[in-house]
Amino acid sequence: MSKKYFGTDGIRGRVGDFPITPQFVMQLGYAAGRVLASAEHTRGERSAVLIGKDTRISGYMLESALQAGLIAAGVDVYLAGPIPTPAVAYLTRTLRLQAGIVISASHNPYEDNGIKFFSANGSKLPDDIEHAIEAGLDGEISIDSATGLGKAKRLDDAVGRYIEFCKSTFPSAMNLRGMKIVVDCAHGATYHIAQHVLHELGAEVIAIGVKPDGKNINDGYGATAPANLQAAVVEHQADLGIALDGDGDRLVMVDSKGVLYDGDQLIYVIARQRQEQGRLVGGVVGTLMTNLAFEHAMQKMGVPFLRARVGDRYVMELLHQNGWELGGENSGHIICLDKHSTGDGIVSALEVLHALRTQNVSLSEAAGDLKLYPQVLIYVRVAKGVDCLGHADVKAAVAIAERALDGRGRVLLRPSGTEPLLRVMVEGEDKALVEQSAKQIADVVRKLAN
Template sequence: MARRYFGTDGVRGKVGETPITPDFVMRLGYAAGLALVRREHLPAGERPAVLIGKDTRISGYMLEAALESGFSAAGVDVMLAGPVPTPAVAYLTRALRLQAGVVISASHNPYFDNGIKFFSANGTKLPDAVELEIEEWVDRPMGCVDSANLGKARRIEDAAGRYIEFCKSTFPNELDLRGMRIALDCAHGAAYHIAPSVFHELGAEVFPVGVSPNGLNINDGVGATRPESLRRAVLESRADIGIALDGDGDRLIMVDAAGETYDGDKLLYVIARDRKAAGTLDGVVGTLMSNLGFEHAIDRLGVPFDRAKVGDRYVLELLHRRGWKLGGENSGHIICLDCHTTGDGIVSALQVLTALKRHGQTLAEACSDLVFYPQKLINVRLPAGFDWQSASAIAKAEAGAAAELGSEGRVLLRPSGTEPLLRVMVEGADAERVERLAREIAGVVEQAVA
């Protein structure tokens, strides 16, 4: 069955436009509540309970109230965590033995976007069957249980503290960060009041950036998608290392003392190399966007490698299918299943720092075996309803570029799962050729949509 509202990362869009409107989100909460009531077999008199967390967007206040109303009308209790990272909701849902967790966030998108994503009781993304069941109910007329059965709501005052302690628990007891100077960019997002405490309490001297949210500045020139802000902070503070998260705290980019940026592929390699040395690595999952140089480096470690579709939910699915623990995307989503059930920027940063501490290396030294192929990514905006796969000119340009590259590169065209964009990626041994071919294909796409 085709999905109408759920994408690869929940329901997302521009605030004020369907589906991110108060009435729709209330119905979404009601539909999700009905699905929980139908699926959960709780003792008589006990209601299902969900946790709601959000990032720092101004629209979070409105959408939180709408969700709360919908769940209450369905007879589901609500616990409000306030602004916390997405992975904090996954952790707290599991730790508090709740039936589901809900995050109000549009991750790295601008403040005027927002979204709703769900976690199961196990702290993992909802199964497809549950999302389809919610979609089945959401367009039906909304009802309400009897007043005596309405869901109640309460705020969890110690949500941030609980999650801070969880993050610290993933860092080895025998290690600390004393003497380390860390520049930390929280993107004016959900981790602004959490991440600095984690690294400070482990002993680091922290130089925070992006920790003054006002509802409108989330991801605005800061965070994992704008690493130049972190680079400046590292150089100005003479930090040993820089850490950048995105608006909801599940994505990670790092910068070394020289100002060099390290993406998800490089950071995943540092973690994989450490786990291989410790004898705890069975395999690594990347995505279709993972650099060929990364794949070759993992192969040199003697470790199996597999590619998932782009999207952390697909990385997670493949990890479970293969029985492995480590995977991620070059965008900075890194999943360490030996630490958490989902991708977590803070936890992933701690795993990188663990590897550097254990081996007494800098990021540059830990990545010295990596030789990346030049890769060019161009985003082309698509009009609503445009079927790019049926455009013969685009198919011809893609095939021609692939033939020119041969075995020395790759061409990948894929739609974004969160925005109306077609991502054109070309990778190969020769940088000039890669740049030219990517621009040629993007030009053809732009002409086709004009």
């Protein structure tokens, strides 16, 4: 059964437009609270939930609304303030709470916001609980008695707890002394955390994107806008740069020359080092967008590789199904299940740094064996109700492209889940052929789209 509000990453939208309104979010808090406070989830104990947020100005309003709904449902609330999404997952698990809630729209601009839930074990909420919450959204907020209301408490040591957790994932016998690192926090939730983790592990740290004003999150800084990081690494003659996104679960890195490395390349560095040390459990999970060169590299290393649907939720599902530990997306969501229950930008960066220190190599040397294939992505706007994927002309165009690529590339057509768009992606060894094939398929789709 499909969900009305919950997407692959919670509920997200533009602030002020339904459902990201204070009225709906209070109702959401109440519905979630009623589900979480039921005997099935509390085992007779009082239900308690952690709320964290990124640095968006709308977070204050939504936090208050969410808090009111939860308290009305009889749930106690711990307020952590601005902390990364993975910090909420960690604290929910270690504090033995029923759930954790993040108010964030991740890498989106400040005009957007969203609500994301974690279960008691620090992973995404199961589908059945999301369905149960949605079922309660149509009811009214009802308070039988003031004696049944929840309470709110500020969790003052949330940041310190999370900093210590991140440091604990790095080998205790190793340090970062002698390394100069530029870290870009996107004016987001890691602005008061990432630089301290790196500094306390011994690195010389230059921090940028650490002055949030409520409106500048992801604006020209962070994992989705790395140009400032690239320039800063070269300017300061740093060994490398680390860029996180607004809620701290996405990572890209930059080498000493300012060259950018995406999620595929960073997962490759981690996977190769783990395999050499005999620590790679099973294989690696990527997504439909993972570069074909990465898949070929895993084959050459003798490492099993699987593709999930796009979204870290689906990567996680495949990891759990196979009992594996490492996976992620080329966008920079990297999951190391032996370190954390969810994707974590800081922890993933420390995993890369661990590999570099162990092998005594630079980032460019560690990732140098993986040469990503050219990838062209074209967005085609499609009128509502038009089925381009099933049309014979589109299928024929794809078949022509696949014959031309002759096993040295691939074609992927994927509709957007949030906009009336069809993504046409072609990648392969021959850049000119890839560009030509993508354009030809997109032209056919465009003719049919309207």
